[in-house]
Amino acid sequence: MSVPRSIDRSDLGGATVTVPTTTETVVLVGPTLQPPKDTSIVAVIVSLSMVQGTGATGLTLRLRLGSTVGGTQVGQPYVVTTPSSIQTLTVSFVVTFPAYSTDYVQVCLTAQQTAASGNGNVTAAAMVAISF
Amino acid sequence: MSLPRSIDVVDAGSISVPITGTETVVAVGPRLQTPKDTSVVLIQACVYLTGISGAGAATISLRQGTTTAGPLVQPQYQFSTVAGEGSLTLTAMWTQSVSQTDYVQYSLTVNGSGATFTCSRAVLHCISF
Numbered sequence: 001m002s003v004p005r006s007i008d009r010s011d012l013g014g015a016t017v018t019v020p021t022t023t024e025t026v027v028l029v030g031p032t033l034q035p036p037k038d039t040s041i042v043a044v045i046v047s048l049s050m051v052q053g054t055g056a057t058g059l060t061l062r063l064r065l066g067s068t069v070g071g072t073q074v075g076q077p078y079v080v081t082t083p084s085s086i087q088t089l090t091v092s093f094v095v096t097f098p099a100y101s102t103d104y105v106q107v108c109l110t111a112q113q114t115a116a117s118g119n120g121n122v123t124a125a126a127m128v129a130i131s132f
Numbered sequence: 133m134s135l136p137r138s139i140d141v142v143d144a145g146s147i148s149v150p151i152t153g154t155e156t157v158v159a160v161g162p163r164l165q166t167p168k169d170t171s172v173v174l175i176q177a178c179v180y181l182t183g184i185s186g187a188g189a190a191t192i193s194l195r196q197g198t199t200t201a202g203p204l205v206q207p208q209y210q211f212s213t214v215a216g217e218g219s220l221t222l223t224a225m226w227t228q229s230v231s232q233t234d235y236v237q238y239s240l241t242v243n244g245s246g247a248t249f250t251c252s253r254a255v256l257h258c259i260s261f
Contacts, residue, residue, distance in 0.1 A: 004136055007261045009172060009227040014206040045176075047225035049209040083214065088189060090211040092223040124207030126225040128174050 005036050005131045012125040019120040021053060024060075024112040028125045029067045032106045035099045035131035042099050043132070044075075046109055047092040048125040054118030058082055063095045063107045074107060081114075090124075099131065134261040137167050141257045149251040151181075151190070155243040159254035160198045163235045166260045170231040173260050175205075177240050180253035182219045188246025189213065194226050198239050205238065213247040236260075 008031035019025045027048065035042060044063055052059070061078045064071035075095030082089060099105050109127060113120050140162035149158050158179060166173065175194060192209040195202035209224040230236055238258070242251050 007134055007136055007174075007259075009174060011227045012207060045225065047209065047223060049207065049211065049224075051210075085187065085214055086212050088210045088212045090192070090209045090222050090224060092225065124209050124224075126207070126227055128225065128227065 003132060005040060006034050007128065007130045008033050009126065009128045017122040019111050019113055019122060021116050021119060022113050024069045024110050026067065026069060026108050027111045027122045028109045028127055030107045030127045030129055032104045033129045033131055035102060035105055037101065039098065039100050040131045041096055042105055043094060043096045043130045044107055045094050045128045049090045049123050050111065051088045051121045051123060052082065052086065053113055053116040053120040056082065056113045056116035056120060057084065058114035060112045060114065061091065061093065062110045064110060065107055067106065067108050069110055071108065136259050136261045137171060138165050138260045140164050141255065144254040147252060147254065151242050151244045151251060152248045153244055155193065155200045155241050157200060157239045158242050158251040159240045159256050161238045161256035161258055163237045164258045164260055165235055166230055166233050171260045173228050173230055173236055173258060175226045175238055176223065176257045178221065178223045178255045179242060179251055180219065180221050181249045182252045184213050184217045184220060184247060184249040186247040187213060187215045188244060190247065191243045192222060192224050193241045195239050195241060197237060200241055202239060
């Protein structure tokens with residue numbers, strides 16, 4: 001058992017982020033969280049709402065270290081398969097990962113459409129990161 | 133960096149709130165006591181929708197106060213419904229910066245367009261830090 005050691009958040013507010021066809025795109029950059037110096041667990045909770053692009057049959061959501069799609073993926077990706085009749089979806093998920101001997105941890109949320117010929121739009125996204 | 137300062141929850145339990153095209157309050161959150169200076173409030177919500185009829189769309193929103201007239205907290209979460217879908221469980225999350233407040237309170241609202249359904253469960257969970 002542990003107690004929370006730090007908590008912070010990031011939020012799109014009323015902004016919209018475009019996800020071009022099938023390109024993995026950073027949707028939201030998380031807070032710079034200060035975890036305990038020795039070892040800790042970081043839990044990241046994410047909610048987002050997205051209007052899919054034309055032809056999209058699915059969506060892959062990932063958390064990556066840092067603020068770009070070049071960052072190392074943490075946890076496993078969440079893959080949402082959608083019938084073509086679904087145009088707008090809301091998804092929430094949780095990723096946890098260990099942190100060792102780090103001063104700060106930052107992750108970004110990325111989205112990648114499957115089989116889309118049109119751009120998607122993320123219309124809502126919020127992230128909270130907790131270390132313990 | 134912050135630490136949690138206060139936490140509270142409201143569980144509406146088993147409810148039966150019809151959603152037929154009008155924004156409707158399905159749960160009023162707790163009166164959360166915030167740090168007096170400045171803080172961030174994290175609000176997490178979960179709704180269980182049943183009896184979904186027809187293809188359309190629905191929107192989950194958060195408003196300050198206890199009614200649909202309260203200021204909207206961005207963003208709004210939207211999703212499509214599919215005929216024959218039956219039921220759906222959705223979670224959503226918001227954060228808001230507050231300062232110089234003693235208490236904050238939010239209400240969770242649901243609206244539908246082109247589809248009718250019933251909100252059968254709603255939970256609001258708030259943390260200030």
